[in-house]
Amino acid sequence: METRDLVVERGGRAVLHGVSTTFAPGWTAIVGPNGAGKSTLLRSLAGLHGAKRGQIRLDGRSLDGWRPAERARRIAWLDQQGEAGGELTARDIVALGRLPHLGLFGAPSAADADAVGRAMALTECEAWADRRLHELSGGERQRVLLARALAVEAPVLLLDEPTTHLDPPHQVALVRLLQKLGAEGRTVVSVLHDLPLALLADRIVVMAEGRVRAAGPRDDPALHAVLGEVFLGAVRIERVGSAWIAVPQP
């Protein structure tokens, strides 16, 4: 998936200024300061913001040319904002992830039920399958919404702040899952504020002021230098064993 010279406006003002970047199969983390345009870029990839100029291409075709149902089968999306969920149970909400796969009057098949079960197992939310979203804690709710995105079983998975409200074991489990999905050839793109977690992604895109300032593998020293710059010297990226960590600077 790629963007070409993408300009997106919000509130009548350009907030993405000609973004050209490629999201290859694997896990990419988008990082950058508040207001950098990370969510706007992710929402644009999901087809939720029209472009003022430029293009988003998937499998070599402009996203504008995809039929909505086809796009919904190919691109799964988790929003940062969460949602209320009304009277639907957690299982009902995860099952919504299968809607793009059903025909107009189609009933869910055994394969759809299997996909729902798999997704709920991956985020460990079976225990509250019959409860409603507003009866769950923040982390429990987030795991249900993650499961809905996973249930689509789409080749492209776009996640805005997926670790929100998750405790450390579930953050680590999610990171391992994103690494695994990426290794299987899915294109996983997540916006993350948590730099130590982002530094576990295959590839990192650094944004600031509506532009991509750097993009590359997690161990690219030039990218680490740009991270230091965009966060105003508040962190330095250092190697510990085989991992990279963000060390707060005094």
Ligand SMILES: Nc1ncnc2c1ncn2[C@@H]1O[C@H](COP(=O)(O)OP(=O)(O)OP(=O)(O)O)[C@@H](O)[C@H]1O
């Ligand atoms: N609904 C809106 N109307 C007008 N401007 C908006 C709207 N939503 C976001 N913006 C502006 O667009 C710019 C990019 O916002 P965006 O949410 O993409 O940033 P972000 O990098 O995801 O930020 P954060 O890290 O704070 O979540 C910001 O300047 C923001 O003020």
